[in-house]
Amino acid sequence: MAHIRLINPNTTASMTASIYRAANDYAATGTQVSACQPEAGPVSIESHFDEAISAVGVAQEVIKGEQEGNIDAYVVACFGDPGLLAARELTRAPVVGIAEAAFHMATLISTRFSIVTTLGRTGIIAEHxxxxxxxxxxxxxxxxxxIPVLDLEHHPEAAYRRIVQECCRARDEDGIGAIVLGCGGMANLTQEISREVGLPIVEGVSAGLKLAESLIGLGLFTSKHGDLAYPRPKPFTGQFADFSNLTLPPGG
Amino acid sequence: MAHIRLINPNTTASMTASIYRAANDYAATGTQVSACQPEAGPVSIESHFDEAISAVGVAQEVIKGEQEGNIDAYVVACFGDPGLLAARELTRAPVVGIAEAAFHMATLISTRFSIVTTLGRTGIIAEHxxxxxxxxxxxxxxxxxxIPVLDLEHHPEAAYRRIVQECCRARDEDGIGAIVLGCGGMANLTQEISREVGLPIVEGVSAGLKLAESLIGLGLFTSKHGDLAYPRPKPFTGQFADFSNLTLPPGG
Amino acid sequence: MAHIRLINPNTTASMTASIYRAANDYAATGTQVSACQPEAGPVSIESHFDEAISAVGVAQEVIKGEQEGNIDAYVVACFGDPGLLAARELTRAPVVGIAEAAFHMATLISTRFSIVTTLGRTGIIAEHxxxxxxxxxxxxxxxxxxIPVLDLEHHPEAAYRRIVQECCRARDEDGIGAIVLGCGGMANLTQEISREVGLPIVEGVSAGLKLAESLIGLGLFTSKHGDLAYPRPKPFTGQFADFSNLTLPPGG
Amino acid sequence: MAHIRLINPNTTASMTASIYRAANDYAATGTQVSACQPEAGPVSIESHFDEAISAVGVAQEVIKGEQEGNIDAYVVACFGDPGLLAARELTRAPVVGIAEAAFHMATLISTRFSIVTTLGRTGIIAEHxxxxxxxxxxxxxxxxxxIPVLDLEHHPEAAYRRIVQECCRARDEDGIGAIVLGCGGMANLTQEISREVGLPIVEGVSAGLKLAESLIGLGLFTSKHGDLAYPRPKPFTGQFADFSNLTLPPGG
Amino acid sequence: MAHIRLINPNTTASMTASIYRAANDYAATGTQVSACQPEAGPVSIESHFDEAISAVGVAQEVIKGEQEGNIDAYVVACFGDPGLLAARELTRAPVVGIAEAAFHMATLISTRFSIVTTLGRTGIIAEHxxxxxxxxxxxxxxxxxxIPVLDLEHHPEAAYRRIVQECCRARDEDGIGAIVLGCGGMANLTQEISREVGLPIVEGVSAGLKLAESLIGLGLFTSKHGDLAYPRPKPFTGQFADFSNLTLPPGG
Amino acid sequence: MAHIRLINPNTTASMTASIYRAANDYAATGTQVSACQPEAGPVSIESHFDEAISAVGVAQEVIKGEQEGNIDAYVVACFGDPGLLAARELTRAPVVGIAEAAFHMATLISTRFSIVTTLGRTGIIAEHxxxxxxxxxxxxxxxxxxIPVLDLEHHPEAAYRRIVQECCRARDEDGIGAIVLGCGGMANLTQEISREVGLPIVEGVSAGLKLAESLIGLGLFTSKHGDLAYPRPKPFTGQFADFSNLTLPPGG
Incomplete structure (x- = not known):
């Protein structure tokens, strides 16, 4: 039994639930999925600032997971992959970001792809x-x-129409074979969009789950040789004092 | 039940068997693995020429698989990924190369990796x-x-020592976190090498199998929109006349 | 007297003849041009699959040429340069692909160029x-x-008009100084297109011939040091058994 | 009078003081320098994790600066440039990272440079x-x-010797014209190292100060058109609730 | 007191004056600005040929400056940065090109920028x-x-309107945060354009001045270790005989 | 009869003669080779400064050639390709640099090459x-x-030994198939080095001649559409007044 923990980096519980469902539908026999969100942070992630704050929550959730001691892999479920390398330092378990997961999968079924995301201003995050x-x-x-991220929850119909519209343009104008959905909040729309657009649609939450399962199945762990080794323990001050002299569990 | 067909692009049956075992050990519940090799081609692949000839066999095995009609994904099990894009054109099923599979996996658990391959002359294939x-x-x-590829079968002890030696050098000198094994024939050595070297060792056959399982699980197929669409049917002459006016099965 | 062998990788004899004429018009005094096509393979090359099969024919034609023993250089006359590196392994004689030849020449007379090819789906081959x-x-x-490749033979007028139309768009919209024609079958149209479009038009068959002449003139041969060395002799099975234990002629 | 705020992203006050002195020595007439450190965070930054946490402090210090209302530019004084793009979103004032500052300056006085940093594991941050x-x-x-970052404070002699040793190797082996010091804590050593090594030594804190002065002098501000626009106001939860519905001051 | 010498690489004195004013407006207290132009060369620079000739004048002006002996830094004030690396070889003083200066500054205040230049044909210079x-x-x-470069002087109104027009298109269509003006002759228009377009406009003459001030302030000089070392003295013939056995002043 | 003009960008007549012989040995039947050097400039080219000055001489020699009216192509015979793009603007005839020529040829006979040049400081020119x-x-x-460039003339034996020594190191350590000689002054040594080193040695003067012949044979000319169009006529001042209002001959 493999246990994969989805970390929704924003603090909107309904989005966590939606991400959980989107992933759980794809879980293999023998995979247990759980999902969480940070105790503190932005309700949605639409800027470098939101992303920077959310990275703390991602790290905290990994540390919690390591303390629980039974997590086999983590998926960071926001398209900017916030805190991904920090999370990898904190555990031997594999950690997969949903942007990277979607990119990897898209290149396996097409030679070129386009991304359809929520707000134009987050495009630079994807570019980087x-x-x-x-x-x-x-x-x-x-x-x-x-469309703002939370419109995916508040105005799902209108949001869906806009996304399909951009996907159709990508299909017709970009010379591509596949489309990557650029927001974890679109996870539950994948199949519907794919049917309507007629192209393979790659969504990162499910892709991340399957890559996490794959790494577990392969017995691969995050390398602790070199630059992803556990962080050197040290004092942290103020509201981050809990991070001081972090002793990560042996299984971590 | 998902059926994944491993195609060993060379014609050495014992290597096919070894690749089969290496992959089957990693198969998920619900995955059926089968393995085959071309009827015609080189007994090992160690040059651009060997690779070019083997690509025909890869294509033939995909066509056969499509005629069988029950294959859900293919893995091309030679580190040069011979015929990979041709294979993708011939089927809607996902097709994964073991070099690409190993590269993708290695980047998920480390920031930088090295490759340890058989003969120096094949390095350029990996570079490309x-x-x-x-x-x-x-x-x-x-x-x-x-070491020549077949030495992995004929002189396994000596070959193993040489590979471990290079892996240790990579670990100590290259500033890396993981090592990719650059030959399908090394598949059965992965765990032993990993124990001895102390780094995550990524091997492509098992990695390809898991990526194939992932794509099947995600319901993703090779895009038939654009440059991986089925080849236009047309006459082929001479020994390749069987490829004429290929009508790929509807399920293909 | 230098003997340059053009290898048309497809099996359409009329296209071989047309390529021969296109090249022969440009041959220097002292250059003998001959042309051939594989005994087996696709009648035109419009996909990765067609290309993979044609690479075998290219290799076979080089082996034949080496057995003839009087070939000083080869030109692979299909815009995807199929089997180019394999061909180079099989001979000390220079081997030039027409795509690379055209690209090289275009950069010598302009700072930026565009490619006008037949089918959109082959664009990815050119990109790679x-x-x-x-x-x-x-x-x-x-x-x-x-336009499909063979339309260049069957509907030459219409094909020509479409090509000129795209060339004019490239001239007016792309900010370029030269155009590369992306198909060996366009070889005989070069001068006419150039006159109509008013830009230097670079065509690969003639460019490949001149580069082959240049390499012969310079006394340069394909390096046998390192990754283009002759392939290690080994058994091949089935319809490819003739490639077994290839002993390339001393002059090769 | 221009006011430049140095933000030391770690929480070691003595390092803040040292950075302040290093920068203040280079301040132009008419430049007022102030320095601060986050209230909370790691005492030194030596990993992706340390960096992720410190980014929150950087953002908080920018928000404080904006509330003070008289800051003309910010310098983020840790070599990984933590939180740089987030900081830029929070203000119209220019924000300069010391890694980028050092890189920019080094390319103006040499064609190629090397970096000498503290711990090998942070090299990947510089590479990215x-x-x-x-x-x-x-x-x-x-x-x-x-050498760990704080050894620059605790064992300054030994640390200095190690740094000079690596700088000399870089000078002798790397084919370079300049060296970039890869840690804000080395700021006060620049001139001494330069004298001993005999190459231009570029240090980021002073470089960042001068670039900040330059941008102020040019009347340039962080673009609020496009992807560095102010973050959309939104709720933040938990310990980050203070970031909710951020209304940045008009002058910000 | 720092003395910065602006070198206008073309020979139009009125443009030198305009460049001088544009820079001088931005000079820090304690910076003395002087400007010069070559005795010989093109009246404007709009081609590789113009640029090649102007590079001689740039070198001559640096040599003159070194003989004067009191120049602390040079700015090469043409957007192609003609003769920049040659100039750097001739002096220990920092030498800054206005294209590089503008690029550096633009990346500090935006993630992506566009360039608006005079003639399309000079675009390739900027690309390189x-x-x-x-x-x-x-x-x-x-x-x-x-617009030809000198139209900036002869038809300032029309030229200004065309530039603003292109800047507005860049703002609306290119997904950018800042615009770089691609001609030294536009230096005096920066603030007016910025007001009208509403984006940060980065102009190289002022940017170069500030980078020169920064390098002086940092005590950084052009590296004389390696490939920017003083040129080996040697005979020059004909009209360039004055360059023979150049002995650059000790202070140089 | 095709007339190819070699332009030696330095002013050492004996090197011009040596370059002439090196090229003439490779000239095809029907090719007339002539060689010239600028009236003014450095006696050898070993720095950016030397190169900048030599570019004027290259331009002047092209203008002279155009006035002669019977030159079909030019070869710029210094490994830094000084003034190449300027030269291309001045004529419709093809212009080939010897560095680019050698690079192009080397990629046709090997997958990877190394360069052996004279002085380390010119390496950056080759890199660019x-x-x-x-x-x-x-x-x-x-x-x-x-070794300084003129040592190739003054101490040919010692220079030859050093070059062979570096070539052997390149062969044994670099993983390459061919070597590019990085100086026009080495042109006459090519065959001897190749025999001793046992690798294909690519030399630019002969390579440039053959590429020039090829372009002439193909009827290709330097594009006058776009950024290599003739320079706009304009006044030049001082010692460069002769360049004023250049009217290039119709044949040019």
Whole structure:
């Protein structure tokens, strides 16, 4: 039995639930999925600032998971992969970001893809990730539906129509074979969009879950040799004092 | 029940068997693994020429698989990923190469990796793949144990020692967190090497199997929109006449 | 007297003849041109699959040429450069692909160029070659006339008009100085297109011939030091058994 | 009178003082320098995790600065540039990171440089920044003195000798013209190292101060058009509730 | 007192005066600005040829400056940065090009920028510089107002309108945060354009001045270790005989 | 009859003669070779400064050639390709640089090459050219024999030994298939070095001649559409007044 913990980096519980369902539908026999969200942080992530704050919550949730002691892998379920490398330092368990997961999967079924995301201003976050992960040349275009993240919850119909509209444009204009959905909040829409657009639609939450299962199945763990080794224990001050002299559990 | 077909692109049956075992050990509940090799081609793949010939066999095995009609994904089990894009054109099922699979997995558990392969002359094949897939900056160095591929079968002890030796050098000198094994024939050595070297060792056959399972689980298929669409049917002549006017099965 | 062998990787004899004429018109005094096509393979090359099969024929034609013993250089006359590195392994004689030849020449007379090819789906092949050869930044755009390759033979008037139309768009919209024709079948149209479009038009068959002449003239041969050394002799099975234990002629 | 606020992202006050002195020595007539550190966070930054936590402090210090209302530019004084893009979103004032500042300056006085940093494990942070900022080809090598950051305070002599030793190796082996010091804690050593090594030594705190002065002098502000616009106001929960519905001052 | 010498690489004195004013407005207390132009060369720089000739004048002006002996830094005030590396070889003083200066500054206040230049044909010069300096990915688009350089002097109103027009298009279509003005002759228009367009406008002459001030303030000099060392003295013939056996002043 | 003009960018007549012989040995039947050197400039080119001055001479020699009216192509015979793009603007005839020529040829016969040049300080010039031309990934290493250019004339034996020594190191350590000689003055040594080192040695003067012949044979000319169009005529002052209002001959 493998236990995969989804970390929703924002603090909107309903989005956590929706991400959980989206992932759980894809869980293999023998995979237990659980989901959590930080105790503190932004209700949605739509800027570098939101992302920076949310990274603390991601780290805290990994530390909690390590204390629970029975988590086999983590998925960071926000398309900017906030705190991903920090999270990897905190555990031997594999940690997968949903942006990277979606990019990896998209390159396995197409030669070029486009991204359809929520707000145009977050496009730069995706660009930086594409560069860091090596997929810049595989992504033809980043398109924004220009809807705030929480509209996916509050105005689902209108949001859905805008996303499908941009996906159809990507299909017709970008010379691509697949589309990556650029927001964890779109996870539950994948199949419906795919049917309507007629292209493979890659969504990161489910992709991240399957990559996490894969890494567990392969017996691979986050390398503790070199730059992802556990952080050197040290004092932290103020509201972050709990991070002081972190002793990560042996199983971690 | 998902059926994944491993295609060993060379014609050495014992290597097919070894690859089968290496993959089957990692198969999830509900995954049926089968393995095959081309009817015609080189007994090992150690050059661009060997690779070019083996690509025909890979294509033939995909066509056969499509005619069988019950294959859900293919894994091309040679580290040069021969015929990968051709194979993808021939089927809607996902097709995963073991080099790409290993690269993807290695980037999820480390920030930089090295490759340990058989012969130095095949390093250029890996370099070209790293460039095409986007992982050039993630790979610090390609190292060769300078052993012919079939020595992995004929002189397993000596071959094993040489590979471990290069892996240790990579660990100590390259500033990496993981090592990718650069030959399908090394698949059964992964765990032993990992124990001895003390780093995560990523091997492509098992990695390819898990990625194939993931794509099946996600309901993703090779995009038939754009440049991976089925090949236009047309006449082929001579020994390749069987490829003429290929009508791929509806399920394909 | 230098003997250059053109290898048309597809099996359409009329296209071989047309390529021969296109090249022969440009041959220097002292250059003998001959042309051949594989005994087996696709009648045209419009996909990764077609290309993979054609690479075998290319290799076979090089082996034949080496057995003839009087070939000084080879030109692989299909825009995807199928089997190019395999061919280079099989001979000390220089081997030039027409895509690479055209790219090289275009960069000598302009700072940026566009490609006009037949079908959009082959654009990815050109993109991968541009990346591998280093010319990605020199190519502004890959344009497709969306005509099947054999239409160049069957509907030459209509095909010609479509190609000119795309060339004019490239000239007016792409900010380029030259155009590369992306199909060996366009070889005989070069001068006419150039006159009509008013830009230098670079065509690969003639460019490949001149580069082959240049390499012969320079006394340069394909390096046998390192990764283009002759393939290690080994058994091949089935319909490829003739490749077994290849002993390439001393002059090869 | 221009007011530049140095933000030391770690919470070690003595390091803040040292950074302040290092910068103040270089301040132009008419520049007022002040320095601060977060109320909460790690005492030194030596990992992705430390960096992620420190980014919150950086953001908080910018928000405080904006509330003070008289800050003309900020310098983020840790070599990983933690929270840089988040900080830029929070203010119209220019914000400069010391890694980027050092890289920019180094390219103006040399064609290639090396970095000498504290711990090897932080090299990957510098590598990612070089890639994001565009300086990967300008940096020949990242070298680590393998000293913890606080040893710069606790064992200054030994630390200094190790740094000079690596700088000399860089000078002699790397084919470079300048060296970038990869830690804010080295700021006060710059001139001494430069004298001993005989190469231009670029240090980020002073470089960042001068770039901040330059941007102020030019009347340039952080663009609020597009992806660095103020974050959309929204609720934050828990210990981050203070960030809720942030209304940044008009002057901000 | 720091003395910064602006070198206008073209020979139009009125443009030198205009560049001088543009820079002097931004000079810090304690900075003395002087400006010069070559005795010989083109009246404006609009081609590789113009640029090649102007590089001689730039070198001559640096040599003159070194003989004067009191110059602390140089700014090469033409957007192609002609002769920049040659100039750096001739002096220990920092030398800053206005294209590089503008690029550096633009990346500090935005994540992506566009360039608005005079003639389309000079775009390739900017492209080559972006590649060499590392900023290719930061520049979304190079736009030309298609006005000859001297029209900035002869038809200022019309030229200004065309530039503003292109800047507005860049703002609305390119997904950028800042605009770089691609011609030294536009220096005096910066503030007016910025007001009208509503984006940060980065102009190289003022940016170069501030970077020069910064380097002086930091005590940084052009590295004489390695490839920017003083040129080896040697004979020059003909009209360039004056460059023979150049002995650069000790202070140089 | 095709007339190719070699331009030796330095003013050492004996080197012009040596370059002439090196090229003439490779001239095809029907090719007339002539060689010239600027009337003014450095006696050798070993720095950015030397190169900048020599670019004027290159331009002047092209203008002279155009006035002669019977030149079909030019070769710029210094490894830094000084003034290459300026030269291309001045004529419709093809202009080939010897660095680019050598790089192009080397990639046709090997997958990776190294450069052996004279002085280490000129390595950066080669690096910048590799980047601009697209061959950065094809060049494994730039090695310097650390001999001044004119030592090739004055101490030929010692220079030859040093070059062979570096070539052997490149062969044994760099993982390459070919070596590019990085100085026009080495042109006459090519065959001897190749025999001694046992690798294909690519030399730019002969390579440039053959590429020039190829372009002539193909009827290709330097594009006058876009950024290599003739320079706009304009006044030049001082010693460069002769360049004023350049009217290039109709044949040009």
């Amino acid at each position: 990730l594409l560069e860091q992960y090596g997929f810049r040349q595989h992504c033809r275009r980043i398109r924004a539906a220009e | 793949l790293l460039e095409q897939y986007g992982f050039r900056q993630h790979c610090r160095r390609i190292r060769a144990a300078e | 070659l541009l990346e591998q050869y280093g010319f990605r930044q020199h190519c502004r755009r890959i344009r497709a006339a969306e | 920044l070089l890639e994001q900022y565009g300086f990967r080809q300008h940096c020949r090598r990242i070298r680590a003195a393998e | 510089l972006l590649e060499q300096y590392g900023f290719r990915q930061h520049c979304r688009r190079i736009r030309a107002a298609e | 050219l590799l980047e601009q031309y697209g061959f950065r990934q094809h060049c494994r290493r730039i090695r310097a024999a650390e």
